[in-house]
Amino acid sequence: VLMIAMPKNLPQPQLKPNTDVVLQKRYLRKSLDGKLTETPRDLFWRVASAIAAEEGKYEGSSREPESLARDFYDLMTSWKFLPNSPTLMNAGTDLGQLSACFVLPVGDSIEEIFDAVKFAAMIHKSGGGTGFSFSRLRPKESRVGSTGGVASGPVSFLRIFNTATEQIKQGGTRRGANMGILRVDHPDVLDFIRAKEKEGEFNNFNLSVGLTEAFMQAVEKDEHYDLRAPNTGEVVDRLRARDVFDLLVKKAWQSGDPGIVFLDRINRDNPTPDQGEIESTNPCGEQPLLPFEACNLGSINLSCFYLPGHNDDADPARAGIDWDELRRVVHLSVHFLDNVIDASLFPLPRIAETVRRNRKIGLGVMGFADLLFELGVAYNSQAGIDLAERIMGFVQEEGHKASAELARERGPFPAYPTSLYAKKKKGPYRNATVTTIAPTGTLSIIAGCSSGVEPLFALCFTRNILDGERLVEVNPHFEAALAAAGLAGPELMDSVVAKGSIQDLDFLPAKLRNVFVTAMDIEPVWHLRMQAAFQRHTDNAVSKTVNLPNSATEQDIFDIYWLAYKEGCKGVTVYRDGCKSIQVLATGEGQ
Ligand code: UDP
Numbered sequence: 001v002l003m004i005a006m007p008k009n010l011p012q013p014q015l016k017p018n019t020d021v022v023l024q025k026r027y028l029r030k031s032l033d034g035k036l037t038e039t040p041r042d043l044f045w046r047v048a049s050a051i052a053a054e055e056g057k058y059e060g061s062s063r064e065p066e067s068l069a070r071d072f073y074d075l076m077t078s079w080k081f082l083p084n085s086p087t088l089m090n091a092g093t094d095l096g097q098l099s100a101c102f103v104l105p106v107g108d109s110i111e112e113i114f115d116a117v118k119f120a121a122m123i124h125k126s127g128g129g130t131g132f133s134f135s136r137l138r139p140k141e142s143r144v145g146s147t148g149g150v151a152s153g154p155v156s157f158l159r160i161f162n163t164a165t166e167q168i169k170q171g172g173t174r175r176g177a178n179m180g181i182l183r184v185d186h187p188d189v190l191d192f193i194r195a196k197e198k199e200g201e202f203n204n205f206n207l208s209v210g211l212t213e214a215f216m217q218a219v220e221k222d223e224h225y226d227l228r229a230p231n232t233g234e235v236v237d238r239l240r241a242r243d244v245f246d247l248l249v250k251k252a253w254q255s256g257d258p259g260i261v262f263l264d265r266i267n268r269d270n271p272t273p274d275q276g277e278i279e280s281t282n283p284c285g286e287q288p289l290l291p292f293e294a295c296n297l298g299s300i301n302l303s304c305f306y307l308p309g310h311n312d313d314a315d316p317a318r319a320g321i322d323w324d325e326l327r328r329v330v331h332l333s334v335h336f337l338d339n340v341i342d343a344s345l346f347p348l349p350r351i352a353e354t355v356r357r358n359r360k361i362g363l364g365v366m367g368f369a370d371l372l373f374e375l376g377v378a379y380n381s382q383a384g385i386d387l388a389e390r391i392m393g394f395v396q397e398e399g400h401k402a403s404a405e406l407a408r409e410r411g412p413f414p415a416y417p418t419s420l421y422a423k424k425k426k427g428p429y430r431n432a433t434v435t436t437i438a439p440t441g442t443l444s445i446i447a448g449c450s451s452g453v454e455p456l457f458a459l460c461f462t463r464n465i466l467d468g469e470r471l472v473e474v475n476p477h478f479e480a481a482l483a484a485a486g487l488a489g490p491e492l493m494d495s496v497v498a499k500g501s502i503q504d505l506d507f508l509p510a511k512l513r514n515v516f517v518t519a520m521d522i523e524p525v526w527h528l529r530m531q532a533a534f535q536r537h538t539d540n541a542v543s544k545t546v547n548l549p550n551s552a553t554e555q556d557i558f559d560i561y562w563l564a565y566k567e568g569c570k571g572v573t574v575y576r577d578g579c580k581s582i583q584v585l586a587t588g589e590g591q
């Protein structure tokens with residue numbers, strides 16, 4: 001591992017309130033007897049220097065690795081940008097696996113199925129998550145040539161992957177997460193839709209049904225559609241599309257599972273169709289990938305780019321943001337993520353080859369809800385949507401410029417000449433994709449900001465994290481706004497802690513109640529519109545949950561699914577409050 005000596009005057013990072021706990025639990029290196037062997041400063045220097053050291057091999061580079069390492073260190077410890085967890089954990093170590101997202105193929109033979117189980121175990125051990133499509137497996141009860149027996153089908157094999165994950169997670173750095181996808185035209189689709197009916201089943205999987213354009217049109221026209229055995233190509237059955245869609249809606253209403261992804265739409269945006277078809281995404285759905293492909297993500301903390309005193313009530317989307325600094329950070333972050341590809345060691349040669357051919361990266365944002373609070377713009381408003389479009393449009397445009405600059409210095413990604421970009425005379429780019437909106441589950445805790453592009457779950461809450469430990473949090477922007485209005489006080493805070501929301505507190509000024517909205521205060525349609533706004537400016541996809549109140553009906557979910565389709569989303573995940581007994585985040589009520 002290449003390393004650069006730490007400069008003598010390197011400042012200590014100023015940690016956010018919860019950063020220490022999280023870093024100690026999972027990120028700081030430990031000796032075999034469990035003692036910490038690095039400080040947060042060591043960690044961020046380890047990462048910065050390992051990623052910058054890759055610069056040395058590019059003759060065309062205008063940067064010295066030493067000064068670049070310092071820029072990367074400052075970038076991360078200002079909390080303006082963080083790479084995904086595996087990069088923080090493993091950069092500059094012998095393991096050296098830096099990507100959060102992988103997709104593995106599952107072929108229709110025992111050998112191929114168990115290869116995939118083994119590869120997934122190796123990836124989970126290194127902190128990555130895996131996505132699979134089970135669509136190539138022959139349906140249950142079809143014949144198995146070599147034995148004369150009958151096949152057990154995708155859902156039954158899914159159980160093996162789930163159990164393997166369960167065992168690996170005991171020893172790994174974090175929970176191995178999985179995505180399982182089945183095409184809607186697979187004969188076992190109804191079993192798959194019902195797979196998570198019993199609570200606790202397939203707990204290590206997010207499941208999504210892969211919807212095709214033909215299926216969506218059949219729903220629209222109320223027609224039947226064909227179910228096809230993938231091994232023979234034969235049509236074995238026909239189903240009424242609306243019945244299947246209604247069942248999907250019903251299950252999502254009951255448990256949030258399965259979600260849906262629009263497979264044809266994902267493939268329409270596949271930048272390298274000659275490299276293969278995209279059949280799955282990573283576990284949280286934001287990163288569609290080819291079989292054997294991996295992607296490393298990183299997120300910019302938008303709340304750092306607020307310029308106080310520049311609010312403009314007439315056009316809030318215009319003012320209050322330090323665009324020049326955002327541009328600088330986007331360019332440096334793209335550079336960082338491109339170097340991560342070179343620094344990463346992959347668990348299989350096949351994965352390393354696929355990754356280095358397309359060089360996908362996923363730069364996204366977090367702290368969006370915080371920025372809205374700072375600007376005084378409501379999430380559930382046209383101004384909120386306009387701001388999202390403006391910011392992500394900017395990140396997308398500058399991100400692509402940065403990738404084009406890297407291509408001039410280092411050459412385009414090797415598959416560029418046969419990519420859609422080359423056909424459309426765009427680029428050349430260094431990376432087949434540049435942007436992705438990740439959930440930033442842990443990154444947002446380290447950076448002390450709201451996660452991804454989600455609204456706050458509550459203005460005050462206790463957070464259950466990492467093996468039962470709990471953290472109490474009051475949103476600092478909310479606290480500041482209350483103080484500015486002369487409203488802070490223990491009694492008020494008690495009512496906010498109990499509810500999480502201030503919508504029922506009529507004595508508070510309307511402006512405050514309009515701006516400080518939480519996930520449950522926001523009507524589902526605004527959640528969806530926000531997802532669509534970010535998707536319009538993102539190469540890959542957007543991790544987002546559409547929250548619904550417990551009282552939401554199946555028709556409400558149907559409407560959201562339909563709107564997601566019409567608005568151009570790549571998939572959608574809904575969650576009806578209280579439909580599962582275990583929730584990661586909870587407000588005071590009901591605890
Ligand atoms: N992921 C995983 N296990 C986890 C959390 C995340 O495998 O426990 C993977 C998964 O592919 C997910 C991606 O990391 O889609 C990004 O998740 P997130 O942004 O929440 O990760 P962070 O970098 O904040 O830890």
